[in-house]
Structures are given as structure tokens and as C-alpha cells.
Amino acid sequence: MKKVTAFIGTETRRGTYRAVQEFEKGLLQHGEVDFEYVFLSDYHLEFCRGCKMCFDKGEQYCPLKDDRDVLLQKMELSDGVVLATPNYAFHVSARMKNLLDRIAFINHRPRFFGKPCTAIVTQGIFGGGAIVKYLCSAARYMGFRTASGCCVNTLEPMTEQQEKSLVRKTRKAADTFYKELNRATPPPSFGSLMMFRLSRTSIKNIDHDFRDYQHFRDKGWFESDYYHDTRLGPVKKMAGGLFDLMAQLMVRLRQARQPDSRGGG
Ligand SMILES: Cc1cc2nc3c(=O)[nH]c(=O)nc-3n(C[C@H](O)[C@H](O)[C@H](O)COP(=O)(O)O)c2cc1C
Structure with a gap:
């Protein structure tokens, strides 16, 4: 069974969680998937100090002792990854950005070949489309191949139309992701x-x-x-x-x- 892990950049169990849950339901419509929710707020992750030890000498020389490698191992043990975040001030949440900063050495030494990654972004009004693109681009630098994700409006109270749109968009993203999950790695573009x-x-x-x-x-x-x-x-x-x-x-x-x-x- 394929293992999929969603890294979620908010501690609220509201819109973003809801969107990821719908995405999971969409995957399960296609077949069995072992789906894990990883709330970044449940892990201890310090801010990058910019010493560049990970780039220059190797990630094992990072002076910060926290859960970075626990999170990395979760990515490594997954067949596919979801990066989910609310739009905060037109970008990913600070928790999500901190994760990307802390594993930025992988952009230099990519490793996630053969694994699909997608992005789910929630927002109040606008700006989230660019964030989906940003996350997919960051994932490609790490070696993932990306499946087009989605951006959904989840400002409360959600209208019936917004509810329907959330389900439609997350299910569509799940369909695309599921295909990628079961596709052989294509040659590079x-x-x-x-x-x-x-x-x-x-x-x-x-x-x-x-x-x-x-x-x-x-x-x-x-x-x-x-x-x-x-x-x-x-x-x-x-x-x-x-x-x-x-x-x-x-x-x-x-x-x-x-x-x-x-x-x-
Ligand atoms: C600090 C903060 C900044 C936000 N900035 C934006 C923004 O720039 N654009 C936008 O459309 N929504 C913005 N929002 C709204 C959230 O993206 C939206 O409410 C989202 O559903 C929150 O995710 P959650 O329900 O999982 O907590 C912001 C919310 C917060 C708390």
C-alpha cells in the first residue's frame, strides 16, 4: 500500500485540515492509501540561523538539535507528500516556511526522486494560487515531481458554494496526485x-x-x-x-x- 504524508503548516484544525481530509477521501476513492497527517506544530523545529553548515559541510553539522530529521524521515518513508498551508500575508505560514528553510540543503543535493508532491493552500480572499506554484517549485528543487495542487477559499463562515468548491477542487487534486503516485518516473523535462x-x-x-x-x-x-x-x-x-x-x-x-x-x- 502506498504511504502518503501531509505536512500541515497550521495548528488549527479548521480550513486547511478540512481540505486535506477531503483530499484524503478523494485518494481513498481510487484505492487503499496509508495517509498520515503531520501537523508541524506538534514538532519542535527551531529557526535556521543561516550558518550554512548544512550547505557547506553537511546537514549533520547543523547546530540546531530538534525534530528536523524526524520530519525528514517521514518524507523519506513516504511514497508521496502533500504540503498544506493557509495563506498568511500572501505566503505560506511561518511554520511551513521554516520547514522549507531547515531542509533547504536538499535543494542543493536533491533526493526525493520518483515521489510525487502536491500543494494544498487555503485562503480567505486571494493570493493563494501563487503559493501553490511556489510550493510546487520548492518541491521540484528537492527532487519531487509535482502534481498540480489546489487553492481553496475557507474563510468562515463558508457558504454552501464554497463548501462545494472545496470538495470539487480537493478531489480533482487527489485524482491527479493518485495517478502520479502510481506512474513510473518519467525522463526529465x-x-x-x-x-x-x-x-x-x-x-x-x-x-x-x-x-x-x-x-x-x-x-x-x-x-x-x-x-x-x-x-x-x-x-x-x-x-x-x-x-x-x-x-x-x-x-x-x-x-x-x-x-x-x-x-x-
Ligand atoms: C495571520 C493571517 C494572515 C492571513 N493572510 C491572508 C492573506 O494574505 N490572504 C488571504 O486570502 N487570506 C489570509 N488569511 C486567511 C487565511 O488564509 C484563511 O482564514 C485560512 O482558511 C486559514 O486556515 P485555517 O482555517 O486552516 O486556520 C490570513 C489569516 C491569518 C490568521
Whole structure:
């Protein structure tokens, strides 16, 4: 049975919880799913101090001792992930942003390949659509592939029409997510392939003591076609070669401008 975990960025058991519950019901209409609700407020997560130890030396050197790794392990043990948050001042809640900050090293060393992620955002009036896009983009940087999520209006008291809209939108998001949950990992898009090739060339040229360099080297990412095993067709193979050349040129130009600027971060 597939395991899906929803990380919820509010402690209220109101609109966001309700939307996630409807999403879960939508998944269960398709088949059995082991669904877990993780309220971030139930975990101890300190604010990032910006020391960059996780980027430079490795996440195990983070000076904060809290539940970060408990939450990370929950992501790792899931087949799919939901990021759910209310719209607070036109962005994710501080709890959700703090989680994303604390695991930002994964943007440098992505790991969640083959897993779908989606976003559920609740709001009073407007601005939530951009938040859904933001969360999906953050998830892609971590290696997830994303299923289009949804934004629902949950300001109380909800009208009958809003209630219906909540059910319709969350069920639609669940349908899309369920398909992704059961789909084999597709080859990377041109955009993802380009990002991979540019990142790896840039990382190849940083100090070899940096964790990103060692991680890419140990994973064989300096030589591989992509982060994970995949079959690139001839056109993408050729595009990959061009992206590598482009990346080398960019690194040379940067070095010519700042000959002593090797470093990470
Ligand atoms: C601090 C705070 C800031 C908010 N900012 C916005 C906002 O910028 N735009 C909006 O449409 N709704 C905003 N809202 C409304 C919430 O997004 C909305 O009520 C949501 O349903 C709350 O989720 P909950 O019911 O799960 O607690 C805000 C609510 C709070 C408490």
C-alpha cells in the first residue's frame, strides 16, 4: 500500500485540515492509501540561523538539535507528500516556511526522486494560487515531481458554494496526485535536464571540501545523464551535451571575471 504524508503548516484544525481530509477521501476513492497527517506544530523545529553548515559541510553539522530529521524521515518513508498551508500575508505560514528553510540543503543535493508532491493552500480572499506554484517549485528543487495542487477559499463562515468548491477542487487534486503516485518516473523535462547540467558543472568547480562537491562526486552525478537512472532519447542526449558546454562557458566567464572566487553556498 502506498504511504502518503501531509505536512500541515497550521495548528488549527479548521480550513486547511478540512481540505486535506477531503483530499484524503478523494485518494481513498481510487484505492487503499496509508495517509498520515503531520501537523508541524506538534514538532519542535527551531529557526535556521543561516550558518550554512548544512550547505557547506553537511546537514549533520547543523547546530540546531530538534525534530528536523524526524520530519525528514517521514518524507523519506513516504511514497508521496502533500504540503498544506493557509495563506498568511500572501505566503505560506511561518511554520511551513521554516520547514522549507531547515531542509533547504536538499535543494542543493536533491533526493526525493520518483515521489510525487502536491500543494494544498487555503485562503480567505486571494493570493493563494501563487503559493501553490511556489510550493510546487520548492518541491521540484528537492527532487519531487509535482502534481498540480489546489487553492481553496475557507474563510468562515463558508457558504454552501464554497463548501462545494472545496470538495470539487480537493478531489480533482487527489485524482491527479493518485495517478502520479502510481506512474513510473518519467525522463526529465528539458528544463530539469538543463538545471541539472548547469548545477553539476558549477559544483564541479567549487572547493572539493564542500559537501555539495563530495555528494555529486559520490553519487556519480558528474558523469551521469541525470540525477537518477533514466533513458534520455537522442534529442535530449544532444541537448544535455549542449547544456554541459554552455555551463562550462559560464563557469569560465565567471572565473575570468573573479579569478579567486571559488566557493560554495
Ligand atoms: C495571520 C493571517 C494572515 C492571513 N493572510 C491572508 C492573506 O494574505 N490572504 C488571504 O486570502 N487570506 C489570509 N488569511 C486567511 C487565511 O488564509 C484563511 O482564514 C485560512 O482558511 C486559514 O486556515 P485555517 O482555517 O486552516 O486556520 C490570513 C489569516 C491569518 C490568521
